[in-house]
Amino acid sequence: MMVFTYVGYFAAGLAVQVLVAKILKLCWxxxxxxxxxxxxxxxxxxxxxxxxxxxxxxxxxxxxxxxxxxxxxxxxxxxxxxxxxxxxxxxxxxxxxxxxxxxxxxxxxxxxxxxxxxQILSDKSGAYAQPQFDHRLLSFAGNGVGQLNGPDWVRHRSILTPAFTKDKLKLMTKRMAACTIDMIDDWKNRARIADHQHITIEMSEEFKKLTCDVITHTAFGSNYVEGGEVFKAQDELIHHCVATMADLYIPGSRFLPTPSNRQMWKMENNVNNSLRRLIQGRLESAQARGNLDGCYGDDVLGLLVEASKTTNKSLKLTMDEIIDECKQFFFSGHETTAKLLTWTVFLLSLHQEWQERLREEVLTECGMGIPDADMVSKLKLVNYTIIFFF
Ligand code: HEM
Incomplete structure (x- = not known):
């Protein structure tokens, strides 16, 4: 009986201490x-x-x-x-x-x-580490290379860097040109259907579609159709989360089944499960081909999946890390580029003399052909204008 009393006192004392510590932490x-x-x-x-x-x-x-x-x-x-x-x-x-x-x-x-x-962005001392990100941001942007610090950042960065070598970027330029031509053909088609009547094209939407198309091809290669569906779902998740970002966040409330949280969980599961299926598909098709070198594909997904199979710990990724990197890739490269393109054409529409100068440079360097990586590198005025507008 005595023993139970002591245990009871001890437990009550401990509970009070924990409670006081929690209250103090909250006040802090x-x-x-x-x-x-x-x-x-x-x-x-x-x-x-x-x-x-x-x-x-x-x-x-x-x-x-x-x-x-x-x-x-x-x-x-x-x-x-x-x-x-x-x-x-x-x-x-x-x-x-x-x-x-x-x-x-x-x-x-x-x-x-x-x-x-x-000074801060180029600092190498590690004094400006990435902060602890809001869970809503991580759910749509992924806890990828842009959010990581220290050894994790080095590991992810070493795996991703080969996706952006000069040769790979040259190949991507071809894909970018093809996607852009598809977009322009679509405009021509719409104008033809309208029988040369006035048509309105919302450029910001067109550039969003274009950058989505380019990223889907570079990230998912032959699986670009399924990849495009994933990114559509991710875009919905982004919009849902961004709409709640200015709301007060009470620590722990993200685990409560409120209507908004439930909707977010559903969307997040949808994105994660679709990406998991894509990754699994790559693993299975590589297995069917006998797991030969490079059999996972030379797109970004291929590199990431290959990193899940390596025995080298410093270059290994888990399934969840691959999912995070796929989300990160879309989030970092999609809206950023779409907004830059929209802003650029908007300013060029206001400054038509600059439009003329850029058109002249493009015609001189590329003629009427499709621009390739070498031609693009010669477009000094175009590059300068984009950087200036940015
Ligand atoms: C106009 C277009 C873009 C702008 C303005 C932009 C801006 C930035 C900035 C400022 C950072 C540094 C963030 C930080 O250190 O906290 C960053 C990092 C990053 N960006 Fe972009 N970006 C653009 C396009 C892209 C594209 C097209 C991709 C990929 C498809 C991309 C992928 C990334 C990644 C993965 C990181 C993290 C890099 C690392 O931490 O090692 N970005 N971007």
Whole structure:
């Protein structure tokens, strides 16, 4: 009886200690850390919008985003930041090019000074490690090479680098040209069907389709049709998650079966299972061909699948890591390039004299033929313009 009483006291004491520790940790995360960090950055001259308990600076961000949704910019206006990132616009006007803000209880520093950004991005000391990413971002972008640090980053990077050798990129240029020609043929076809009446082509959508097509071919090679379906599902997941990114995230709430979480789980499972099937298919077809060298294919998926079979630990990937890299590849290369192309043609439509100059250069270097990698490397003005617009 006595023993049970002692055990009971001990258990109760332990439970109280755990509870107190949890409460202290919560106070540290929600109250003390934001206060201490704000003060510490203020001393270094870095200020920012006020932190509100648990929500950080999300409420102000949401209000500004909502107001910006109604703003219609003049067609000639280049100042798109006020429309798409009004919170950064407002805060940098108020606090300068470097400021502190809060995604809930997570602190973040925004840097709009190009010199400082370059210094950080090219730093090799490891002082600027990738942060711990939001689970919503990881679910759609994958915990791939862009999110990893240290030895994991080195392992993933060593496996992926051979996919982007000069020769491989040359082959990809051919595929890119073929996809672009398909897109232009489709425009011509639509114009023909409209019997030379006025037709409207939404360029941002066209470029999204084009970059999706290019990435699907480079990532999945002969499996590009199935790959395209996966990426469509991933695009849906991206849109669902991005729409909730400005919402307050309460730690642990991602495990609750709320309607939004359930929808996200369903979409994520759909993407993961489809990718798993694709990977399995590659493994099986390689087995059927006797597992000869290079039998997994020379596309990105082939390299990743090959890395799952190696006995070299420093070049090995698990099934989940391959899935993450496939998602990462699509996420990193799809919208980025589509937006750059859209922005470029938009600016060229405003500056038609530049359109003429670029057209002249393309005709001089490529004639009426299909541009290949060597011709593209000679398009100095075109490359310069794209980098300048970017
Ligand atoms: C206009 C187009 C693009 C822009 C502006 C862009 C921008 C960037 C930036 C700024 C980073 C560094 C991020 C960081 O260190 O935190 C990055 C990394 C990365 N990008 Fe892109 N990117 C573009 C196109 C692409 C394409 C087409 C692909 C692949 C198909 C791609 C794949 C990646 C990958 C895998 C990383 C991570 C690299 C690593 O950590 O080793 N990106 N990109």
């Amino acid at each position: 995360i929600v109250l003390w850390r934001p206060y201490a960090l704000t003060k510490s950055f203020e001393k270094q001259g870095i200020k920012g919008p006020s932190y509100s308990i648990l929500h950080g600076t999300l409420p102000e961000m949401k209000t500004l985003l909502k107001a910006a949704n109604g703003v219609i910019l003049d067609t000639n206006c280049h100042d798109i930041a006020q429309r798409v990132q009004p919170h950064y616009n407002r805060w940098s006007a108020e606090y300068g090019e470097v400021f502190l803000f809060w995604r809930g209880v997570q602190p973040a520093i925004r840097i709009a000074d190009p010199k400082l950004a370059k």
